[in-house]
Amino acid sequence: MNSYFIKRILYLIPTLIGASILIFFLYSLIPGDYVDTDPNLTAERKAELKELYGLDQPVITRYFTWVGNLFQGDLGYSLQFQRPVTEVLGNYIWSSFFVALASLIITWFLAIIIGVISATRHYSLFDSTVTFLVFAAMATPSFFLGLIMIKFFAVDLGWFPAGGMITTGSNFTGLEYFKDLAEHMILPVLVLVMLSVGGLTRYFRTNMLEVVRQDFVRTARAKGLKERVVIFKHAFRNAMLPAITLFAFELPALFSGAIITEQIFNWPGIGAIYMQAFTVRDYPLLMGFTMFIAVLTVISNLIADLLYGVADPRVRLK
Template sequence: MKAYIIKRFLYMIPTLLGASILIFFLYALTPGDFVDSNSSLTAERKAELKLLYGLDQSIIQRYFTWIGNVFTGDFGFSLQYQQPVSSLLSDYIWNSFIIAFASLILTWVVAIVIGVISATRQYSFFDSAVTLGVFAAMSLPSFFIGLLLIKIFAVDLNLFPAGGMSTTGSNATGFSYILQVLDHMFLPVVVLTMLSVGSLTRYFRTNMLEVVKQDFIRTARAKGLKEKVVIYRHALRNALLPAITLFGFELPALFSGAIVIERVFNWPGVGSIYMQAFTVRDYPLLMGFTMFIAVLTVVSNLLADLLYGAADPRVRVK
């Protein structure tokens, strides 16, 4: 197992280097930048700023300067917010992480429960209703679902706030503040869960249908084990193995998907500053956040591989 972990760590290095090259050159080769797009600056001032921020250097020099700073934890300087990208992301990234992580946990719990029940009751009314609901949730745009839930639960029923992270003008602290945050994050988490749970539910259902037809399940039933023991102890454990590999893509995908949801619900996460950075071409901030997503993807895949290795003895032996 130790050799397997070391091998996976070594794979991360060329992957992140390749991702950094793609990220940097994707933004660097895009016409215009923050200085060029600012029409209020004179030509002399633009030349001064380009010299100050190193934008007058060749693209190769800029890449090596940028990647060298990244290794020290410096993702550049945000031209729009006039502060380091690393400190800017640290101020907002945790707000996004709250709803992304809550949605991840809720998505997996709901997907496992519904997927198992749907597989054990194949072609039943419940299975048909789940299939219809899954495809309906997957086909609707995220902003439409968000606005619809705001209309129903915030405007009509007045059960949850329409947006923000806390009540305007509130000075709540401690447990009261936590309750406020939970109240405000309910609708964004529900929307993210609805968008993610569909495909995962179908995946668990398909895996369960394949596992319950295998010989070891027939043997377990022939031994007289209860159906719940057969399904939840034997079938579900084996059906979870292929799904573990999906874990590496779930959390980064939720961060990316939360960008639109944060705008809809006015959630003070990294999505709001990310969208604003696009409008003014604040490429250091865009590259810093994209690189963060790349690192999160690689780390999540590493964790998924380690979990798979711990769950499947064949991987450890190999």
């Protein structure tokens, strides 16, 4: 186990190096930069700014400068915000994290329950109804679903705020602040749950259907065990094994933001900032955030492999 862990850590080094090369040079292939997008600057001023930010250097030189800064924990300097990228990410990424974490917990809770019930009641009215609702939710565009939520719950019923993170002009503190924040989170979280619970439900349903047909489940029933014990102690435990890998890959998604949903609900998350950076070609912010997600992805991949070996004794990590 220890040797496997060390090997996987060593494998991360060339993986991250390759990711850094792809990220930097793909963005470098895009013509223009932040300075070129400002029509109010003269040619002389643009030349001064490019020299100041090192944009006039050869691509290879800029890459090694960028990588050297990465080893020091410096993701770059955002030209749009005139602040370090780490500071910009710290200001916006946690807003996306809280929404993503809440939607993740609710989505997995609902998907597990609905998926198990659908599998144990195969082709029943419940299963058919869930299948219809699942595909309906998956086929609905996120912007359309978000607008429906705003129209129904915010405009018509007035139950929840239509957008934003906190009430404009409010000075809430303590529990009042968290209550106001939770009220603004409800609609974005509801939309994200409706968009993602369908596919995850079908995933758990399929896994359960495969497991309940296996010999060890039939043997457990033949021993006279209660159906509840057969389903949740034997079948469900084995059906959850493939989900470990899927759950580990949710780590980057917690920090990547939901671009369309955040735009609709005017939520100040990293997704909206990421799109805005694309518009003005703030490449240091784009590259820094993409590299951050790449690091989280390889780490989550390592965690998934380790957890799979721990959860299933039949898996031997060598």
